[in-house]
Amino acid sequence: MDEERLVRAAKSGDLDAFNRLVIEYQSRAYNLAYRFMSDPASAADVTQDAFISAFRGLGRFRGGSFRSWLLRIVVNACYDELRRRKRRPESSLDEFTDDGERLFVEPGTSFSHEGKKPEQEVERSELRAAIEKCLDELPRDFMTVAVLVDIQGFDYKEAARVIGKPVGTVKSRLARARGRMRECLNRRGELLPSRFRLDDETIR
Amino acid sequence: MKEYNQLSTRDLELLSAYIDGELSARGLARLLPRLDREPGLKQALEEMKAVVQQLGSLPEAPMPRSFTLTPDVVGIRSRHRAYPVFQFATALAAIAFVALVGLDTVVGQFSVASRGAVMSDVVQEALVAAPQPEAELGTGETFAQADDQRDGVDVLAEEEVAGALVPPALEAPGEPDEALRSEASPSPQPPAEKAVGGETIIGEGAGEQPAVTYADEHAATLDADSMNAVTETQKSDIEPPGDADLAFAQETTGRWSPASLPILRLLEIGVGSLVLILGGLTLWIRTKRI
Known part of the structure; x- marks a missing residue:
């Protein structure tokens, strides 16, 4: 994929070219939004809004990494949505049953792992739910760098471009995010299967 | 033995950067001797590695739909083919x-x-x-x-x-x-x-x-x-x-x-008129979107 050519074409209004970029990055963008929003519907809405904003704001893209620029828009869209929710708390209709009872969807439970034994699947699902819960408890700034570096595999420089901060800030936030994750997982450690516990025995 | 939660922020940053291979040569020279001397620091390093590994093991969330844009969504209409x-x-x-x-x-x-x-x-x-x-x-x-x-x-x-x-x-x-x-x-x-x-x-x-x-x-x-x-x-x-x-x-x-x-002059007039006509038609077609 010739990204520069596609970006140039998209800048001149070629929607097809932009959609090729969307196809390339939509999974990363959605997953980043999903970690922020913690529910698929909101993450999808935010991702869609971010792509629309990106298309309309292509004129402001001055070169460099298109992926970083795009994911920065996604991060900002997530922050905006979370701020909006904080001002006007609301519940999604999807979270209620026909009887009006609220559904609790544990994060990560929708992912299926075919070919695994049922007990393994349950253990893995519990661990995943615990990690996601701990991620969700992190301050947003810490969570962002943890998702970018540890989940999406960005290096420090690109993560710095996405969040618009110096590399030193990324290093510092990431170290503290990892530290807090460890504390959180240890708190929940009793709930985890023994082989996933981060105690001295499993590590050594 | 130093507990994980007793580590200073500076030590946490050193360990975190060491795991990612982002530690400078100077930082590396300072950290490696300490890891040999301080078992608690080494344990903290292993725990942090486990956290990173578990975060990296999180599967990608499946997308509920494609996010490709349509002309209606972004408020544009495609230009005429001509x-x-x-x-x-x-x-x-x-x-x-x-x-x-x-x-x-x-x-x-x-x-x-x-x-x-x-x-x-x-x-x-x-x-x-x-x-x-x-x-x-x-x-x-x-x-x-x-x-x-x-x-x-x-x-x-x-x-x-x-x-x-x-x-x-x-x-x-x-x-x-x-x-x-x-x-x-x-x-x-x-x-x-x-x-x-x-x-x-x-x-x-x-x-x-x-x-x-x-x-x-x-x-x-x-x-x-x-x-x-x-x-x-x-x-x-x-x-x-x-x-x-x-x-x-x-x-x-x-x-x-x-x-x-x-x-030659007649040709100039003819081609000049053609440019004007074509230019006008092009502008007109540009406004006509499908």
């Missing part, structure tokens, strides 16, 4: 127009220069040809001598003729008639100056009244035969004007007719 064709055609016509104008400029400059040379040759030929009949009449005076006798007005008239680029050939055919009409004039004049009258008539357009009078007076003394001889000589020396000369003359004198325009 738009790029018209755009290209307009550009092509514009380039052709510029090329034609450039060619016309180059050809025009060359043509003016060559016409100027031809005109001056014709004027000179006419000047030289005029005294010959006088010599046949036995006046004994040269053209130069006669010219000396004229006042400065005649010279000025000739210069103005040459300057206005009016070809003498256009006026020359009328000259004998004028001379013949003036034959009835009673005032006799020296024969040496008679033929010169032919030259001064050319200056009529410049409004040189003394020259015209001079010509009329002098032409009256010519007998019909000699005058005819002069006229024939001049006619044979000066070829009738061609179409190009007429067109050029009409151009320079401000008279215009479509037939007088050269092909």
Whole structure:
């Protein structure tokens, strides 16, 4: 994929070219939004809004990494949505049953792992739910760098471009995010299967 | 033994950067000896590695749908299919127009220069040809001598003729008639100056009244035969004007007719009009979206 050519074409209004970029990055963008929003519907809405904003704001893209620029828009869209929710708390209709009872969807439970034994699947699902819960408890700034570096595999420089901060800030936030994750997982450690516990025995 | 949660932020950063391979050589030199000395620090490192590993093991969330945009979503409509064709055609016509104008400029400059040379040759030929009949009449005076006798007005008239680029050939055919009409004039004049009258008539357009009078007076003394001889000589020396000369003359004198325009100019007008039409159509199609 010739990204520069596609970006140039998209800048001149070629929607097809932009959609090729969307196809390339939509999974990363959605997953980043999903970690922020913690529910698929909101993450999808935010991702869609971010792509629309990106298309309309292509004129402001001055070169460099298109992926970083795009994911920065996604991060900002997530922050905006979370701020909006904080001002006007609301519940999604999807979270209620026909009887009006609220559904609790544990994060990560929708992912299926075919070919695994049922007990393994349950253990893995519990661990995943615990990690996601701990991620969700992190301050947003810490969570962002943890998702970018540890989940999406960005290096420090690109993560710095996405969040618009110096590399030193990324290093510092990431170290503290990892530290807090460890504390959180240890708190929940009793709930985890023994082989996933981060105690001295499993590590050594 | 130092517990994980007792680590300083600085140590956490060192361990975190070490795991990612982002630690500087200096930081590495400081950390590695400490890892050997401090079991708690080493344990903290292993725990942090486990956290990173578990975060990295999180599966990608499956997308509920594709996020590709449609024209309606972003509020645009696709341009008409013919738009790029018209755009290209307009550009092509514009380039052709510029090329034609450039060619016309180059050809025009060359043509003016060559016409100027031809005109001056014709004027000179006419000047030289005029005294010959006088010599046949036995006046004994040269053209130069006669010219000396004229006042400065005649010279000025000739210069103005040459300057206005009016070809003498256009006026020359009328000259004998004028001379013949003036034959009835009673005032006799020296024969040496008679033929010169032919030259001064050319200056009529410049409004040189003394020259015209001079010509009329002098032409009256010519007998019909000699005058005819002069006229024939001049006619044979000066070829009738061609179409190009007429067109050029009409151009320079401000008279215009479509037939007088050269092909190149007509092409310019045609291609220029095409550029305007295509440009207008392109803009119109641009607003028509599908």
